[in-house]
Amino acid sequence: MPDHWITFGTFKEQDYYRYPADNEYKGIVFNANMVSHAPGGLAGFLLGKINPKSLYIIDPMTHAFQHNLGHIGNSKGEIKSSIDKLLTTYGSLVENPIRGEGRPLNPKDFEDNKRVDEFVRNVLEFQTESLTKAQKEHEYAKYLLGDDINRPYALLLPYLYFKQSTWELWKTPQEKIFQSFVQLNREGLEVERFFAAIVISADLLGEEEFTEWVADLLVQSGVEGAVLWVDDFDENSASIDYLRGLRDLVRRIRNINDDFELINLHGGYFSILISSAENRETGFTGVAHGPEFGEFRSVIPVGGGIPVAKFYLMDLHARLKYKEAVRIFSKFGWLESADVFHQSVCDCPTCREALDGDSANFVKFGISESKKIQRGGGVVTMEYPTSVTRVLCLKHYLYKKGEEFKMANELSNDQLMSMMEATIGRYQESIGLDEVGNLRQWLKAING
Amino acid sequence: MVTGKKRNVPEHKLVDTLFGYLQLRDYRVLREVPNMGQSVDLVAIKNRWVYCIEVKISDWRRAIEQCRAHEAVADLIYLAMPESKPSQELVNTLETYGYGLILVVDGKIKMFRRAKRNRLVWKPQRKVFMTKLNTVVDA
Numbered sequence: 263m264p265d266h267w268i269t270f271g272t273f274k275e276q277d278y279y280r281y282p283a284d285n286e287y288k289g290i291v292f293n294a295n296m297v298s299h300a301p302g303g304l305a306g307f308l309l310g311k312i313n314p315k316s317l318y319i320i321d322p323m324t325h326a327f328q329h330n331l332g333h334i335g336n337s338k339g340e341i342k343s344s345i346d347k348l349l350t351t352y353g354s355l356v357e358n359p360i361r362g363e364g365r366p367l368n369p370k371d372f373e374d375n376k377r378v379d380e381f382v383r384n385v386l387e388f389q390t391e392s393l394t395k396a397q398k399e400h401e402y403a404k405y406l407l408g409d410d411i412n413r414p415y416a417l418l419l420p421y422l423y424f425k426q427s428t429w430e431l432w433k434t435p436q437e438k439i440f441q442s443f444v445q446l447n448r449e450g451l452e453v454e455r456f457f458a459a460i461v462i463s464a465d466l467l468g469e470e471e472f473t474e475w476v477a478d479l480l481v482q483s484g485v486e487g488a489v490l491w492v493d494d495f496d497e498n499s500a501s502i503d504y505l506r507g508l509r510d511l512v513r514r515i516r517n518i519n520d521d522f523e524l525i526n527l528h529g530g531y532f533s534i535l536i537s538s539a540e541n542r543e544t545g546f547t548g549v550a551h552g553p554e555f556g557e558f559r560s561v562i563p564v565g566g567g568i569p570v571a572k573f574y575l576m577d578l579h580a581r582l583k584y585k586e587a588v589r590i591f592s593k594f595g596w597l598e599s600a601d602v603f604h605q606s607v608c609d610c611p612t613c614r615e616a617l618d619g620d621s622a623n624f625v626k627f628g629i630s631e632s633k634k635i636q637r638g639g640g641v642v643t644m645e646y647p648t649s650v651t652r653v654l655c656l657k658h659y660l661y662k663k664g665e666e667f668k669m670a671n672e673l674s675n676d677q678l679m680s681m682m683e684a685t686i687g688r689y690q691e692s693i694g695l696d697e698v699g700n701l702r703q704w705l706k707a708i709n710g
Numbered sequence: 711m712v713t714g715k716k717r718n719v720p721e722h723k724l725v726d727t728l729f730g731y732l733q734l735r736d737y738r739v740l741r742e743v744p745n746m747g748q749s750v751d752l753v754a755i756k757n758r759w760v761y762c763i764e765v766k767i768s769d770w771r772r773a774i775e776q777c778r779a780h781e782a783v784a785d786l787i788y789l790a791m792p793e794s795k796p797s798q799e800l801v802n803t804l805e806t807y808g809y810g811l812i813l814v815v816d817g818k819i820k821m822f823r824r825a826k827r828n829r830l831v832w833k834p835q836r837k838v839f840m841t842k843l844n845t846v847v848d849a
Contacts, residue, residue, distance in 0.1 A: 570747075585746035585779040592782065592832050622834035628746055629838070632845075645744050 264537035266667045267291060267525055267550035273303060275553040275656060279312045282661045289317030289415055291527060291550055297392050299344035305396035308412045309403070317415035319489070320389040321527070323348070325423040325461050325561060327356045327367045333562045351388050355381040372435035382442040385420045390451050416455040416487060419443050423561055425463035429472060440483040458488040461561065464495050467507025473514050480518055487523030488515060494560040497532035498580050498700040505707035509536050513544045523547045530557035531579035531666055532704050535678060538670040551663065554656045571647035571655040573627050576608065576662045577685045580700060584628030590693055597621045612657040627654055679705060719792045724765045724814050725751055728790055731819050740846045745839055746779050753843060763788045763812070770800050777809055782832045783839040786825040788812050796822065
């Protein structure tokens with residue numbers, strides 16, 4: 263523990279889901295809108311680009327229909343086509359209010375039990391069928407032995423987004439979803455593992471009433487596990503109370519039974535720390551992140567976002583803007599030579615190849631090109647990292663994340679804490695207390 | 711907090727004023743030069759010295775953050791503001807980092823504080839910066 267999961271970003275990174283090692287990732291998480299939009303492409307990815315033993319889960323993104331429709335619209339004000347397809351697939355419970363009445367879901371839409379049953383069935387069938395069918399139809403299918411199609415590791419029940427101000431209003435609809443699932447005839451679903459999805463705002467962390475309600479629901483439903491997504495939860499800047507709230511929520515859910523799986527869909531090093539080998543019974547069983555982003559993610563907007571290339575500094579367990587990395591490394595003299603850089607910053611294959619014996623080549627992690635874009639009625643020039651820079655930053659990041667999971671699985675808690683304390687000691691005098699603030703918070707949240 | 715008299719001048723006007731002032735004094739001057747993911751409002755070059763100038767109407771703290779990125783490439787770093795009397799907090803911060811301050815009021819330029827020579831230039835990044843600089847069209 264924890265297992266290393268990764269969320270699928272775009273097809274641009276598809277060559278890197280076997281990096282740094284073929285078996286690095288236990289599984290991949292796909293978003294339903296991507297599955298809906300490009301099933302053939304994802305089928306090719308599953309059949310040809312990743313380790314065939316990789317597992318996958320599809321996030322059905324049912325929270326998307328709760329929000330202001332502007333969050334699922336395109337620039338013309340229409341529902342994005344990938345989301346529109348999901349409306350048709352998921353059925354009248356979501357289709358009627360959104361297409362028919364032009365409004366988001368509200369709790370009353372769950373009053374019709376038949377509609378709820380249809381919704382639950384459709385959401386589960388979408389997950390079990392969409393990529394299965396796409397793989398069978400793909401040209402690579404002829405190379406498969408027998409029925410060697412890669413099916414989802416688990417199916418996620420439809421879920422709603424909960425925040426402190428409205429969670430009590432969405433309780434009954436979510437309970438109805440679970441009740442429908444319990445009574446569901448699962449014949450034909452071809453997958454036997456079912457997970458819940460707990461998608462919440464951070465202000466519910468530490469809310470005991472909510473936590474107990476979730477735990478009871480999970481027990482009563484008989485699901486084998488859950489995925490967790492805390493809205494826009496950046497572990498590098500979260501308060502101690504929220505960090506402790508996350509830790510306690512995870513403990514409570516894992517307390518359901520020894521085999522209950524819990525995967526953080528968007529987690530960073532704190533999630534890995536609380537799930538280390540010594541914490542295997544109380545931490546996450548898996549932590550997922552995106553390819554060089556996605557250690558935290560906002561519930562809205564739904565999908566999208568352009569990741570910015572940054573340099574992942576292992577000591578701080580944080581992605582740094584290139585200019586910050588240069589500033590810090592210059593301050594410490596780590597750019598004086600390649601040897602010093604590799605000893606003090608990073609010795610990974612990507613950094614070795616990029617520097618090629620000359621620390622001046624660290625500039626490769628920050629090369630950008632100018633593009634003119636329309637903004638606010640005028641044209642502005644923006645700097646974007648080149649594709650070479652993006653790949654360097656990505657490969658370095660994935661390598662370092664692999665090391666973090668390895669450390670968590672092999673080192674004791676004392677060793678992991680000592681490493682962070684040593685980093686604080688080394689950095690804070692030279693670059694300030696703020697730069698190591700995240701490490702201080704984590705130590706307090708874990709030890710307190 | 712800045713305590714001096716504030717002028718409601720658009721930022722680009724300040725940039726224009728400074729641009730003209732520096733050009734008259736035989737600096738090679740360029741606007742909006744890319745540097746590590748952001749742009750420098752003004753870059754002035756004379757002989758072998760490279761000056762980076764961030765122009766701000768207000769929010770000098772943001773300007774200081776922007777200036778920090780220029781430490782890797784510039785010999786001298788300045789902040790320019792439309793203030794007649796900058797606050798002590800601003801002055802102290804400039805002292806800490808060694809940045810200079812230029813005041814631009816009613817079209818007049820005043821060198822309030824000279825920048826100290828920046829010793830944190832990283833030559834490889836300076837080389838990249840100079841290459842980028844040469845792709846920016848002189849206005």
